Amino acid sequence: MTTTLTTPPATTTPSRFRWRVVDIVVASVIGVASGLVFVAWNVASNPVTDPLAALLPGLQALGGGFWLFAGVLTAIVVRKPGAALYGEMVAATVSALIGNQWGPLTLVSGAVQGLGAELVFAIFLYTNWRVGVAILAGVGAGLGMAVTDLTLWYPGSDTPFVMVYTISAMVGGALIAGLLSWLAMRGLARTGALHRFAAGREIAKRV
Amino acid sequence: MTTVNPVAKLAAALLLAICLVLTIDWVSATVALALEFVVFAFIRMKARVFWLRTLPVWIAAPLTGVTIALYGQTDGAIYFEFALARVSDGSITLAIATVLRVLAIGLPAVVLFVSIDPTDLADGLAQRAKLPARFVLGALAGMRLVPLFMEDWRSLELARRARGVADTGRIRRIAGQAFALFVLSIRRGSALATAMEARGFGAPAQRTWARESPWGSREWLVMAAGLSIGLVAIAAAVLSGRWNFIVGP
Structure with a gap:
């Protein structure tokens, strides 16, 4: 006697854009770990970047990159649409829940910064994850940070301050959120921790 | 306070913050702060917990104020000038408003978030x-x-x-x-x-929830409280003629 299945087993090849469970969990873990770095930077940023601000007002935005890397790092590791936004939002939520001076607006900042990076990856149709795109995504996140910070926290600033702040945010985003995240991703891949991701297999091939 | 749905607390804090960031003036921030302290008195948070958790806000607020005092828009008499830094009547007024605003946004957020349990928050975000x-x-x-x-x-x-x-x-x-x-x-x-x-996470089946995320009149009340503090602050700013929209001159 033969039994027939009422529904055939799903044999569809998973879409490149669909999030697997491991993508979600690892993106979350990276987001949470980045959120802890945010919390440390929330406290450390003022004493570290205030001398920069004394040098040239607005230059403190250079250090803002340490609040921007979560989105870029998550995106270049899991390589799915929405990863940059998700990673940055999870990190911002951790930062807000532990408690900081920006309150719920941390979430607004996280969303705009995440979107800034996300848009860059989207422009490249989620197919290019090279260092140049990572740096551009960092710049996008930096631009997002400049927009939110200048409207929410430094309204009524002079034009020179606005210019310096915006450019510093983009440079900080490019170097810290873009380049440093990419180097970190490569380092993570070298350790073998990313063996379930395209990011990790890419490196493994070269060994 | 612990029994209010975390999503409602988050929404209340966000509604209040959005109202307060629209304008940069000392009237709206002061009114909001005063109303918030009335609410804080009612929820009876332990003083030690309150000061310890809100400490970062108390530190950050004056630091932001200093930045604005030095680099804010120049207006009226100038007291001090060095390179791009220029302390004037206008920048001092802006700085005071900024300090009060950071406090008015940061303090209630900390108070609301202190009691949020991540598990309850996740249940609320997914179910509600x-x-x-x-x-x-x-x-x-x-x-x-x-x-x-x-x-x-x-x-x-x-x-x-x-x-x-x-x-x-x-x-x-x-x-x-x-x-x-x-x-x-x-x-x-x-x-x-x-x-x-x-264990089946991510399977394409109908998800059921182990913990129901409650939502009732109390949640609406908390959100209404957040929004109304924000609206009263805005009204006070407009009526006193201090309303100063953040976008534009």
């Missing part, structure tokens, strides 16, 4: 705010690893100490340790994902 459950629960799983991360951090520190490499180059050491923590956490995350998948 209807965010995609896979992502919300994934984020919650990540958040529940935080105590493990802390333990890992201490182990990494001890390991470095045992090897005798922990005593010099503090910044370098912290960077190296942070990287190692990322490696450990991603390994843990990958293993956790396998375990979750084995």
Whole structure:
């Protein structure tokens, strides 16, 4: 006697854009770990970047990159649409829940910064994850940070301050959120921790 | 206070914050602060907890104020000038408004968030705010690893100490340790994902919830309180003629 299945087993090849469970969990873990770095930077940023601000007002935005890397790092590791936004939002939520001076607006900042990076990856149709795109995504996140910070926290600033702040945010985003995240991703891949991701297999091939 | 749905607390804090950031003036911020302190008095938070948790806000507010005092828009008499820094009547007024506003946004947020349990928040976000459950629960799983991360951090520190490499180059050491923590956490995350998948997480079935996320009149009341403090503050600013919209001159 033969039994027939009422529904055939799903044999569809998973879409490149669909999030697997491991993508979600690892993106979350990276987001949470980045959120802890945010919390440390929330406290450390003022004493570290205030001398920069004394040098040239607005230059403190250079250090803002340490609040921007979560989105870029998550995106270049899991390589799915929405990863940059998700990673940055999870990190911002951790930062807000532990408690900081920006309150719920941390979430607004996280969303705009995440979107800034996300848009860059989207422009490249989620197919290019090279260092140049990572740096551009960092710049996008930096631009997002400049927009939110200048409207929410430094309204009524002079034009020179606005210019310096915006450019510093983009440079900080490019170097810290873009380049440093990419180097970190490569380092993570070298350790073998990313063996379930395209990011990790890419490196493994070269060994 | 602990029984209010975290989503409502988050929404209340956000509604209040959005009202307050629209304008930069001392009237709206002062009115909001005064009303908030009335509410704080009612919820009877322990004084020690209140001061300890809100300490970062108290530190950050004057620092932001100094920045604005130095680099805010110049107006009226100038008291001090050095390079781009220019302290004037206008920038001092803006600075005072900024300090009050940071307090008015930051303090209630800390008070509302102190009692939020991540698990309750995730339940609320998925069931009430209807965010995609896979992502919300994934984020919650990540958040529940935080105590493990802390333990890992201490182990990494001890390991470095045992090897005798922990005593010099503090910044370098912290960077190296942070990287190692990322490696450990991603390994843990990958293993956790396998375990979750084995138990059916992410399967295309109808999800049921172990914990119901309650929502009733109390939640609406908390949100209404947040919004009305914001609206009263705006009204006070407009009526006193101090309304100063953040976009534009």
